[in-house]
Amino acid sequence: MKFNNLLQDFYDAKIGYYRHLAIILGKNYLDNAIELIKTYLQVNNNPKIAYAFHPWVNGSKDRLSTLKEAIMTNEIVDIDYSSSEKYLGESFDLTILDAVDDFRPNYISRLVDLTRGGGLVIIYSDDISDINKLYKFSLTRNGIVKNLFENRFIKMAINSRGIILVNDNDIKFKPFSSSEVSKPHKKSYDKTIPKSLYDLCLTDDQVKLIREFDFVLEKGKRILIVTAPRGRGKSAGVGLALSFYVKRTLSKPTNVIITSPSYYSSQAIIQFLEEGLRALKIRYKKKISKEGKIMKISAGEVNIKWTSPDLAKDENGDLIIVDEAAALGIENLEYIRNSWDKIVFISTIQGYEGSGKAFMKYINSLDNSQIVKLDYPIRYAKGDPVEKFIYNVMLLDAEPEVYRNNTQFMEITQEDLFSNEELLRQIYGILVSAHYRNSPDDLMFLGDMAFQRIFTIGYNAVAEIVEEGELDETTEDHILNGEENEGNLIPHRIIKYMRIRNFGKLKGWRIMRIAVTPELQNQGLGTKLLSNVEKIALKNNIDWIGSSFVADYKVLNFWIKNGFKPVYLASRKNEGLGGYSVIVMKALTERAEKFLVELGKLLKDKILRTSHQVYFNVNPRILAKILTNIEFKKEIEIDDTYIGKIYAYLNGKIPYNSASEAIHAIAEKYFYDLSFKLDEEEVSAIIARTFQGKSWSHSAKMLSVNNQEAENLLRRGIEKIVKKYYGQEEKDYIEL
Template identity: 25%
Template sequence: MTLQPIYQQLKQQAEASQHRYLLVISGEHTWAWQQVTKIIEQHALIVSKPPQDIVATLEQLPLGHTLCQAKQATHYLGQTRQQVIFDAFHGFSADAVGAVSGTLKAGGIMVLMVPPLQDWPSFADPDYQRFLSAGTPLPTQSHYLCRWRQRLLNDRNVTIVEQHANQIELTLPHPQVNNTAPCPPPYLSQDQAQTVAAIIRVKRGRSRRPLVISADRGRGKSAALGIAAAQLMDQQHHVRIIVTAPTVNHVHALFEQLKRLQPDAQHTNSQVNLGERQVHFYAPDQLLNQLPCADLLLVDEAAALPLPLLMQLDQHYPRVVYATTLHGYEGSGRGFSLKFIPHLQQHNNSVQQQHLSQPIRWATQDPLETLIFDALLLDAQLPQVDSKIPSSEFPVTMEVVSGARLYQYESLLREVFALLVCAHYQTKPSDLRAILDNHKLTIALLKQNDTLLGAALINPEGDLDQALAKQIYLGQRRPQGQLIPQVLLYQAGLEHIYKDKFARIMRIAIHPQLQQQGLGSLFYQHLKHWAQQQGFDWLGTSFGLTPDLGRFWHRQGMHFVHLGLKQDSASGCFSTIMLQALTNEKAFALEDHRALFSQQLSYHLSGSLQHLSADIASLLITTLPKQPTPPWLLEQLINVSLNPRPLASCLPLLKQWLVQHTNFDGLSVLQQAVLIARVLQQQPWHQIIHKHELTGKKRAEQLLKQSVQQRLQLELS
């Protein structure tokens, strides 16, 4: 059996059609590598951790190939390759497969090395270690890999080479020739040219008219941003363009275009300078903290950023372009469309939208793109629902299903996954594997009759071995799948909670057309009842804290017990943990947890959390356990508010009052912000005056005293 002639035929067919094809090499690992080394092309991207002898063989091949592990796959976003080789023996990461498949250009071949197909679903795949809880045995039969095997065998555009087959035949359908008309440079499609013109109009036209660019991968979206930035640098003597994205790797194509079109400028991987013409990349958290001036803000892979962060950028910058991938692990494009675009329309003069449909890196109806979309559920569609839940004879109920059942019912699996993608910006193709193969994960569905209204994922945590708990407490272990007990043991120092049983809500999603009808609260009550029946001590959740999310969980009966001290670099949010006690015994323990959190928050607000936003700080302070204000403190506060005492000497009293005894009801947003910044965060007056555009220190102190008076009047009435 000789592979090279078949590979050359496959390559010729791909180049003729400008399509990309998948070649599967199935057999023993050593044999698979022997085949692959015969067909490696120049500059191939190889995703593997091969044995040392294979590494030595590869080093002898002067082909300029790149070797990386699956966890590094996202580093190559925006690059293009003629060949991608993926070694599934070292972990079949769905995220990595999705990422590297997008780097393959027209005429390219993706080579997938897998165990014998009949044995693949029972293979001890190392990728399971990323999501299975510590100590959980690997599944004996992977539904996820069964589903992949089925698709490979049924796809006539996939060529499969098996170790013990007598011969190899190329049975691909006759290729369709791409007849797309050429486009004048620097554009590679008419879509791209129109998009560049639309970006430039955002800079030149009236303010508060943001542009939303949408596309599937391979349509030249990021390159269009780079072309537009280069043209603006040509057209204007002074222009400052800021670029942001989840990581700088996501805008590789943008800066490559700038390097090509502005060769005389000074270039790095994250900025371009040509006199007073600048393009600078800022990470999302850095951008929010600094809010630098910009004539134009370009946000790439916007759907991979949380909505609250995008809303803050929209509020601050008058000229913004949001570019997003509709499908893919980069983010939930449909959730972005359903939630963020209406926000833009409400808060701006108008919103322009531009869609790139024509592929640039490959021809239309690409076989590899079709397979990847189907296998990773990137094209999953939301279930059809009425805009309102009918209050007829069909009650809303909750049903717990297994991954095995979802594997058997593909239509239901697609609907569940579509709901999760729309609800959470961090949902990725790898979550599909967890849903199908993690038997400890509880999948709960909210239904009315046969209509799917919502979905939730719950992970069991806690009930730890004492020795393991001690190691976590000392910072020596961070076991997978134990997020809440790990944080409470190590960071909060709650050593006694190791035997507690936690049901952590990882995801909860309501159909976007049915939100604001109380279904989220109804779903939560079902989940709470289920968790009590299962014998859990706590119902908990962990998420990037925003005011809306925090208020939602607090309304359900959850309380804050932990807040991270650093913002997530992608989301700009602080992670938090909230808990609800499910037994009377734990209800008493919760009060101790809340009291400890109150002390920690009070301390960190003037330190690590000194720049926590006022809306978040207000939410947290309001939810802390409160006691009636003692008479002596009331007397002191009245004295402070009515007499010209130096405020600096009164700050400890005001801090104690705000944290332990009162809330911010009845105060304006500005009043809350000034109280929090000066009293709790101990920010200097000049910083507060500048941020809130106050006329001076005297006005600022008057505002603070008036706020105290107003709050006291409400408290005493």
């Protein structure tokens, strides 16, 4: 057998508790994969096996059946790529990734991580650069796409130890040694926690986490922050710590909320909470959904339930645990911080769901907080070569440096970027450091999507731009009829949802990402970069430049300060990104300006008419920023009865609800006029209570004030409006 010379390496990996990764390519990929598996089975004859693929693609199930027959087993956990998040808490000895139909960085990074020490990961495909692969095809436009990501992937595999590269009969492999790693271990028993719980911990880091969890039991506001690279057992550790928390509060009525971007992000907490309760011999009951999800656990007087972030932040309880916290965005975290006294934030700081410096800067600024950092991997040895390869090839730990005394504006080609590892790490590191939600897919997009341009100022500020527009009538018709066209994101949203067809004929630049090295932010570099990009766009006869992003106050304010206008706000929350997408644009030609005026009108009308239902969960400060920066005006007539009601409310003679329709009408008049400015806090209070229909309590939380101050802000704003338009009213009633 051609792989017999790897037997000793597999034995060594078992001893050292590290992993191997095999990338099998060429026309004989399936035969070679089967032969390598049979070789591995000589070392581990009863492995737990996972097989990941797209089961709905023609031919994919046939390959799985062939493999099962060849190795004579049906004991394989088959994982649909699209639901692979469900398996994050499991471990396997042999993980096989069918990359014939899809070679997607997100799936690779996530599923490789499921393999435990001594195990083997196999990725097989005829050609990882094939244009017809599902994610690759989404990056293809007019039949054009690049292979820079895949070429770099193969090059790094050849040069990395512990990685087996097979291309038909050609095998490249640089051995690794168990002498270079250290296995997970624990020191002597810590008597501060029950022995049965200690025995469930895999590392000293998890023992430390259980001990430090007591911080949230202290009096006053307490925020415990748990950070770690992926695979360190932070969620499992929190689950065990939570079981000990339950033991000490069994007889006290206690409500605990667990939340995360998706249920599966938190399943390790729930799984190890159960294990901890069993180890502590605590009886409990659980409520399970039709889909098999554990939604609630009750023990004694303690109730613990999982709830989606939108609902969780307004729940009443004694403790809230937020897993993958950075993915929720700073605004949501601030809302939770203002609403809860006892909080646990858990977040990956590196890895495929990493949050980088932006999140770390936020948590380091929090008062009454304590940070617990976990470093030791739980599934494999520290120093594992596969983890090192995945981190390097996906740039999961890219951190930009500050380039001093370099202010040159320049364009960087994708080819130059991917041929210079230091430059790629710097540029990509800047792009991901300024965003809360990143994934390895972003790196493949950067390398393979052809219709983009990359600009920088001194390698300290970067703009990644996608060319969009110039659509033909057939494409516009397809979009109008509901077909996707993600290669033209802004035209797609404008045509499909705003129903403005001819916008697609314009030529635009979508600024996909713009970012500045964290240490140099707030010094005008981003504005300077935008200005230079605009000059280049004008030279290239571009009609518009714009950007689409999850609505965040600071980000929105940056674009508006630089002359961009809001033209679109998504009607539904993007659950994957954790917020509502907003589009801002700047017109560079007269024909583009006409579209921007009409889009502004439509957006203003929609927000003012539907905020109570469509945009109820949007931060009112964001709606205020959008509405006050759309110039569309129209006359609104106010009935005299309304004016009397407003003054009666302002004079304290009637409550808000009795004058709500009058306040709504005069506030609408203000937003369609904007001939003078209110304080932003006043505008936000009016939007929260009057247009979104929030309670005073909910409005106050959104505005980070108390209930009375929320009403005071609204009163001051409405008083300024009514006096501006109608002067000082002598009577707060009318006579018929």
